[in-house]
Amino acid sequence: MRHGRYPFVLGFLVAPVVLYTIFVFYPITQLVFVATTNWSGLSPDFDNVGLENFEKIWQDSTFWQAVQHHLMLLIALPLITIALALFFAFLLNMGGGTRGGVMQGVWGSKFYRVVFFLPQVLAVVIVGVIFSRVYGPDQSGIINRLLSFVGIERVLFMSDYGMWAILGVLVWQAVGFYVVLFSAGMSSIPADLYEAAVLDGASRITIFFRVTIPLLWETIRVAWVYLGILAFDAFALVMVLSIEQGGPDGATAVLPVLIYKQGIRESEYGYASALGVSLFLLTITFAILALRAGRREAVEH
Template sequence: MGVPAAAVPSWFQRHRRTLFICSFLVAPVVLYLVYVISPYIQAFQISLTDWRGVSGTPNFIGLDNYRRLFDDSVFWKAVTHNAALLVLLPVVTIVIALFFAFLLNVGGAKGTSGIAGSGFYRVVFFFPQVLAVAVVAVLFQQVFRPDGSGMLNGPLMALGVKPIGFLSDPGIAFWSVLGVMVWQAVGFYVVLFSAGLASIPNDMFEAAQIDGAGRISLFFRITLPLLWDTVQVAWVYLGVLALDVFAIVWVMTDQHGGPDFSTTVMAAEIYRNAFQYFRFGYASALGVIMFFFTVGFAILSLRLSRRERIEY
């Protein structure tokens, strides 16, 4: 039996809102499936082949590419560097950004207002964000030059100190990369945390001061708990940045991740294997591993840092 004609308009009226919303969601969902989900599926398919990316028919080799990863010393170096960045970059950046944000918004003479010129300092801190990553990498190549024209080694050599191989010494190069990444990222999170602090009622800081709270107590008992959701988001973003770092390493360092692979990361090895060695199957396997690392980190971070929301 067919649906009565009178029931169709009635059904349409009841679900009009749902149909209206769905009509706007169709196009973005289709685009997301085509340009996001589909490449992920294709990457996994390619990782099961020996495709070289140029010509020839890909041969199915199963999990051979994943087995090769366990015997690849360069891959493990890249994983180690990403893991170190995963811990150090969020911790260092968030600590520095929280310190400056608290100073600019609460650290004034009275303890409830920012220092003089805080608006100007926010602009200065944020300035590295307007520079492209490649520009930052080239800039710090000059800063770290190992001769007298280097911004750091020049004054050292003028004082008779032996120049430091910031990018040529395997023991220092990684820390130089970390320093540049913190320098570029910290300004954004200063502004982000400042926006969060601006939403906290000033009365809360004043009441705490009346009760005898010092600046350290203000930070740990009021500022940090009320900014926890923002800190949580910053941690996830910085963790994803630590796993996905590529341009800084590829442009700034010797041998695109050197010397002796002392600064290489997974993204650099994906690019190297795909576009220098033409091992697209192996590069796709690296990409799949990196994808699961990133998703796993995001889920784990959100779960471990979950806490009861504080209303004010």
């Protein structure tokens, strides 16, 4: 029976492995090869320049400026998004107190779940267009128009607070998905645990930190990794919202936009590929470190 099982399993693995090799592994190896050339992308001619492109990256101040922006997003985006999502999810599932010894969500929690999730179904470009009107520097901007009513001077969001403005949009769009994710995790926690905590006189804050968080830890860790990967992107938002696609003076520069500029606009595909390799290594390094750092003994229920 066992001898017949292995060919059966291998038969199902062949197609995924072949597809993964063609559409994932091969493009990555091709990217690494192009990163060692001076290919312009416009002709079949190129020279192998070794690590010259990576040396150029090391001396590129715009690259390091973009890395600093990614580090800021890497810290702030997961912290703010997960904190807000946990808070809202807890309110939607347990904020209504106890009824008959059972924890209940706030009134209208099902409707609020739909409202929170709505930004997630919008295309990123549409979100960027919406917030271009919100952050508008003159009276066309919603925030600046409201500020003018109370006599406050206009705020140049994308010039003075570029990456923080981008961060606000990323949080606004992402938090709804994690509210639903954490709500699903909370609903899977046995009600007996909450009932026992309530009978012991535990407050909702104590229940949140002593019961909910430990039992949701694996979900939170995965959410942290996903949000960290998102922090290495922000391409569409920067392209739509920023001044001169990453400006002014690199104030909103991120690596995907630099890759686009060098590859598509400057026809330096070798250098753009080297930037792509750097972005890939940064993302993989973060994912590995985040998974290892967040590892802890599982809490069973």
